[in-house]
Amino acid sequence: MAQIEKIKEILEVALLTSSQPISVEDLGRLFIDKTDRSTIRMLLDEIKNDWQDKSLNLIQVASGYRFQAKSDFTEFLMRLAPDRAPNYSKAVMEVLAIIAYRQPVTRGDIEKIRGVSLSSNTLRQLIEREWIDIIGQKEVPGRPSLYATTKHFLNDFALKSLSELPELNSSLTAELSNTDENDIAQSSNNAVDSNIIVDEKDFSNNIIPPAK
């Protein structure tokens, strides 16, 4: 196969296997040998023509090119897509809880708390739902993104502010510390102690007696 035909085929398969649009610049990264953008653009035009009468169209959107089913097929394809997305996985819910209660946090913070590495899919689901977003970068090496919950999150959960999130009451604290080792139970007592001052001032009607 001629070199140029091979390049065209690689472009085509890259676009077919990507769920996101790909920019011309990114398409260039497919090849080790520098392939200039004008060549790529030309080949994209050819691919567009090749697919003209087929079921998929190559179209250009803001962030690049993608294959998209012709609209005639939508009614059929919608029958396959389930009406309601399945429930969020345990992982997604835990990550949301960590962001809600510990914000602002980095991906690394979340991984440290959960003890497992985090698939980027998990965060994506929450960002797509507009429940979390990136509010800055932490000034440490790598400048990781800081995640926090959004107003939208509060709306969807019918909360006026984060302080309305349920909290651990003393019986649960006791229950939790029973399941853990003693030193942990102790340190949690300390934590409650150190918070009392603020508790009294800020939410005087909601004082939580320190567990035990």
Place this chain on the structure above:
Amino acid sequence: MAQIEKIKEILEVALLTSSQPISVEDLGRLFIDKTDRSTIRMLLDEIKNDWQDKSLNLIQVASGYRFQAKSDFTEFLMRLAPDRAPNYSKAVMEVLAIIAYRQPVTRGDIEKIRGVSLSSNTLRQLIEREWIDIIGQKEVPGRPSLYATTKHFLNDFALKSLSELPELNSSLTAELSNTDENDIAQSSNNAVDSNIIVDEKDFSNNIIPPAK
């Protein structure tokens, strides 16, 4: 366009736009008029042939059919998304192998085979990846959970069933049968026997619920 050609085209575009494998049953749901499975199977064969010399292959995995890029393209496509899936540690992969080949197994079984205690993290990573799940409890004191691989695991490794897993090293199995007792050989046979049941039970929960 003839009716049958239209059906074929719809099948093709459904498979090209789905990131998950689609079962023959689900493909049937694309059409309001009942289309029998044998027709769909025949058309899938035709589509497979149509694409034979192209960049994508139509393949069958545990939960249905999907289009995937031919392996010649992998090296190029990986340049676009270099760090897609996490690389699992040796421990995680060993545990996965034990569950895949000896399922259903308890945590204790895994620890006995590896000769070291198992961090719960390891199992969690595999559960989170949806490669394994708990399919029941063993009726022994403590009722430990029984772990098995999922349909998702088979899909991700492009397998139709567990029987397609690479065979165990034959020189080692020969050595094993040379040991005086047959315990191990037997217990592995048992594992294979019980797989048949697991296949049927476990995998039923992975079927996409029909859209209402």
Place this chain on the structure above:
Amino acid sequence: MTDNIKNLAKVYGEEIELLPQDLYIPPDALEVYLDSFEGPLDLLIYLIRKNNIDILDIPMANLTNQYINYVEKMQVIKFELAADYLLMSAMLIEIKSRMLLPKPILEDDEDDPRAELVKKLIEYELMKDASENLKNMPQVGKNIMIAQSYFERVTQIEYPDVSVDELFDAWKNVLRRVKQFEQHQISRSELSVREHMTIILRKLNEKDLLEFSSFFDTDKEPIPKLVVCFLAILELTKEGLIKINQQSSSSPIYLQLGEI
């Protein structure tokens, strides 16, 4: 005690010189190997295969010596590794001594004290080998690319419903697992501080520089809220997320994102 061990590890270079000759792992590689074994069985298999020992007729004296020597070295370098390994040492010694006992003529191999160990070793090696195979298989997400072109959905995607209770349950789950419970003990006050941290960061994202006083509406806000806001600023500063600047002692104080 621990100090002692650490010190030994520090003179690690010299330690290596003392390695017995029948330990077949090249001394320089010891450190590399240290983490690469998944456990005592893994180490034994390594020793057996490295020495071309017939696994069905293991010379117990030789293998036990090598194993114990190795574990001793590991103990010196990485103490916490030893527990599982020590148990195996004991087992090897027991098998070795049982083989040394004078015994009646064996009718068949069933009484061979090595049998159980050998089966364990082979079973583990089988799985080790299988895990290598799995690792090398093409996998979705790694080197299998699936066609997943786009199609426009007519109706809006419906998302799963989640209640506050479910969110709280997830949080309790996290807390149950977390070792450092202390850090994750949450009270309302801490939460409202965290909420203010987010609010302040959002404001600073919109405007690079904001006057310290602009965060405090002393007329409208109740005092507790002002306190919480102040605590949030302190916390953000502590975590290096924002910077507090003042040109001279009487000039206004400014907050900015922790860049530069």
